[in-house]
Structure formats: structure tokens, C-alpha cells
Amino acid sequence: MDEMETRLIRCFSSVFPDLTTEQIRSADMETVPAWDSLAAVTLVAILQEEFGLQINLMDLPELVSFVAVQNYVRKHNVVS
């Protein structure tokens, strides 16, 4: 697990404290009932805080799973 993934899992864990690390890795909006619009906005706020990036809320519809979020953060070349 690289450092970025560890930080990402920590972010997810803050919003979905009931999920294990393995469940987080495979999490998506369909399978996690707690992942509603409120959780999505909270997750975005936490990602912005943790990685210092500005996420356009228009991109929310594509951030529907852990893998999608991971790809999004990687794509935006986050190193902080």
C-alpha cells in the first residue's frame, strides 16, 4: 500500500467508520448505504483538506467508488 492510498483510506475511514480497510478498497456508492449525497460532500471536503486540492463539485458524479477517487487524486498529480 503506497502512502497516498494510506491517506485515502484514512479519509474514507473518517466518513465511513464502520468499514474495514478491505471494504473501503472495494467501496462504491451502490454497495455502501451510508454513501449518500451528504457523505459525498463530506468526503470531498476531507479530500481537499488532506491533499490540498480544489475538487470541482461538478466532478462529484464521477467520484462514485474508492477506485474512482483514487484515480481522480492520482490524475490531479497530488504529491502533498
Add this chain to the structure above:
Amino acid sequence: MNLVEALAISKQALPEDTHPLRTFLACGFTPLHLQTFLAAHLRKRLPQQRVELKTGLFGDLAGSIERLPSSSCDVLAVVIEWQDLDPRLGIRSLGGWRAADLPEILKSANQAAARLEQALRRTSASIPVCICLPTLPLPPLFTTSTRQASAYELQLRQLVGSFAASISSESSLRVLDLQRLDELSAPSARLDVQSELMAGFPYKLPHASAIAELLAALIQNPTPKKGLITDLDDTLWAGILGEVGTEGISWDLDQHTHMHGLYQQFLGSLASAGVLLAVASKNDAALVEKAFERKDLILSKENIFPLEVHWSRKSESAQRILKTWNIAPEAVVFIDDSPMEVAEVKAAFPEMECIVFPKNDYQAIFELLKRMRDLFGKNVISEEDSIRLKSIREAGILRESGNIPGRSLDDFLQEADASIRFAFGKQAADNRAFELINKTTQFNLNGKRLTEAAWKAYLNDPAAFVMTANYEDKFGPLGKIAVLLGRIQGKALRIESWVMSCRAFSRRIEHQTLKQLLEKFDAKEISFDYQATPRNGPLQEFFAQLLGVAPTVDLRFSRATFSEKSPSLFHHVEEVVNG
């Protein structure tokens, strides 16, 4: 605090068996992260209490407050933003920013403020209300450049200022200080335009956390400290008295020692608000006496009692001062420029707030004054605050008079020419009674504290009564010194709370209180919700002396028993509706 920390704190296990603090957060926008931060800051401040946080209907701030049943929560937190006064003062509404719209916006903001004020006043009759005034920048809707304040903008700010000044006159309405908020959150880094438009949440996260932090402090409303012990040399004044003499010490601009003058001025302000001041100084007593004769001292010697001036350890001085004041070390702040003296006192009294006076550091002294205002700040200055020091001085005289050989306590009390005014009215605005219940530890029936909401519920309960006692004798007034809460059940009285200030001990006021109570309600029996606490020894002693046995949980006795056991009472008694 960041959002991850806030979520982690909010999700910690809650203490189950405690009374919850039911908080209602009312704001016109989606509360989202503000709710999370407020819950977290409250949990942090009140770790032993279960915090429940509910929110109202978004977009309808005044309606949320108007519909709030006061019995459903213990405290209301209100966060107002400009768009709550008129939607066009926000950025989500497209209602028009034409020049011709501005008078109408101002008019509707006035109406909205009036409606809000009415709703807030109504709610504050039942529960405390903490309010945050608009914190976001006004959008660029005015016709002037952003460098120039528009007349309409100034009128809007005046409207909010007048609104705040008006509601803050109510002791149950506490307004968050925007100057303090400015220190925590830069005004230019507050509005999150994207979040406001996409999610209906207008704040950047650090700003939301700052508002929540201050609101949580307002909600907690910590008990202010009662007394301050200060050093003299290089603290109250600049210079070592023993070295430079009375004319060599200074506190003025010419000598570059003005911060000591400011410190004296600040202590004078504390004294005027009822804070007890004492001196603990390793010094020559005669020299100090002479120094206090200087006419240009900002702080009067009359404001200080006692003065412990000698060469013994400062912890011994602190011990004697605490005994004279009859208050606990946790209610006291000790200030000295010597880190060693501060450490010595702190070691003796770990509960005492001990602070090194940062001499020669202007900015640090200024910060110290602000910190002390936080430690001693109180909402309302009562009549008792103005006479507290005087009555402590007189208590010393009384103790000495009572110890004269050959004279009994009866002789002394008879000559004291004491009068007690008992009141049975239920004044919601009686902050002194509420304060006494929540800070008295020694003569306290059970140590139970009341929330503001519970206090107001008690006042509104027709089956309950509140009795207060004001005392005065030839040595001077003590003010309102006792409060008793209870219920009448047929011919029996049930006392649920009874507190008396330690300044009023040894005057048989407690006996007179019971006598008046039994007579007023023509009660045959009186029972008490009594509980021993680590601190209520004086109350236990009172019952033990009265009844001849130590009090137990099921404490009760008849009127006949009381009449038989009560000692002689010499007070002049008066009964009034509201004391």
C-alpha cells in the same frame, strides 16, 4: 480542528448515563460541516456530557426558531448570515441588484431583523440562546467601488449592530464576539463560493471550525474565576520597591513602564466587576504601605484585600488569602513575574491558574489581559458583585468580635441589628439566584447544578417555589446570599435545592430561612433532597448541630422538632414578592 479530527471526535462513544445537552443549531443554510464542527467542539469542551445536536429547516432561519418547542432542547445556537435578512444579500438568489432594489433590500432586512429579534426573545425566555451575527463578506451589490463603503452597506451594518445591542441586553441571549472571530478566521478567507452554490454551505472549513469553536464556548459558558492574587514588584508596578524606593517604582509612558499601568487599570476593572484582588509580595510591609499612598496609583488599595506582604513563601500567602476569601484554589488566578514563585505556588495548589507576568514584553502583557478577561468574564454584574469585598472585610471584623472572651454568640448576634428580606417571586432575570445555585459548594444541599433551561423550567413550573434571602446588618449588606427551591405537597415541604454563600455563615440565617419557610406554607413536615458531597461539610454540620445526628439521604423532620431545636434568632424579617 480539521474535518477529519471533528468527525473522529464526534464519533467517539458517548457517556450514556449523563443528562444530554440537547443543542439546536438554527441557520438558514445547509448546516453540513458546521454541524460536525459544533458537535466536535462541544464534545471537546464537555467530555463528560452527552451532546445531542439537531438542526432546523434550511432557508427559513426565523421559522426554524419560531417553530422550536423550547422543551425539546437545552440551548439554541443561531448562525445568522446576510441572506437571512434578505436573500439578495447572498449569492444563491437572483432577485436583483439594481440600484433601485437597494432601498427595498434595506427595508426587508429591517423587517427580517425585527422578526428574528421577536423569535429570539421569545425563545430566550425558556432556554439560553447563543448567536453568531453575519460573518461573510457582503456581495458586490452596491453601486460604489469595493474600496468605498456604500451608504446602504453602512445602514445594513448599523441595522445588525443595533439588533445585536438590543438582544444582548437579555442575559439569556449571548452574542458571539466578531472581533474574536476575526482573530481566528481572516474575513477574506471565509466564503466558499463553489460550496455555497453547489452544496448550499457557504463556509470554508477553517471558518466553520472557528465559528463552531466560539459558539461551543458560548454554550458552555464556563464559570468565571472569582479571585486574583498579584505580585507587586515588576508586576503591579515596574521596579523593585526595596531597591528604588516608593518614588522609583513606575507605571507610565515616560518611564516606558505603561504596561504596568494598564495592568493596574485592568485589575481595577476586575474589582469593579466583583473579582476579589489580593497581594502576595515578598517585601517590606512598611514600604509597601507607603507605596500605596502614592496618589497616582491607578489601582486603589481599597480594591485589595488581604495584602500578604512579608518574606515567607508565596504558597503560604496564597493559603491565607484563600482562607480569608473562603474560596477554592480552582477559582483563583495567581500572577507573579518570577517563574520560580509561580512554580512554587502551582506545586502547592495544582488547581490554581498560575501565570508568569511577562514583564518587558508589551505584546505578551496585552495578550495576558485578554486571557484574563476570558478567565473572569461574566454576563451580568450584580449588586452582590459590588459589595463582595466589603462583606469579606466585614466578615473578618465579625469573626474577631465573636471571639471576645466573656461574650456569647447570642450577645453578638443580638447586637448585630441584622435584617433578612425573604422573597418568593420567580424572576426569570434573577441571575444572582441562578449563579448562587451553580457556584456554591460548601453550604449546598446536594451539589446538583442546574442548566439555564432547567432553571427556566423551574421558574415556569406553577407547583415549584423559589425563596431567596437578602441579608444586612450593622457591618453592612451582604446582598442576596441564599436560594432555596422546593415544592409544597399538602402540609409537607420538599426542598430540592438549597445554597447559601459562605460569606453568610455564622449568622443563623439558615435557621431563620427554615423558620420562615415552615411558617409561610404552614407546613407540618419538611424533607430534603440531601446528598453528602466532598465539599458540603458546612451544610452537613448545620444539620448535625440542629438535629443532633448526622444527616442521611432521607432527611426530614417535623415543624415541632425544628421549633424545639432551633437556637434563638434575632433578625428583623421582611417578606417581599421579588427580592
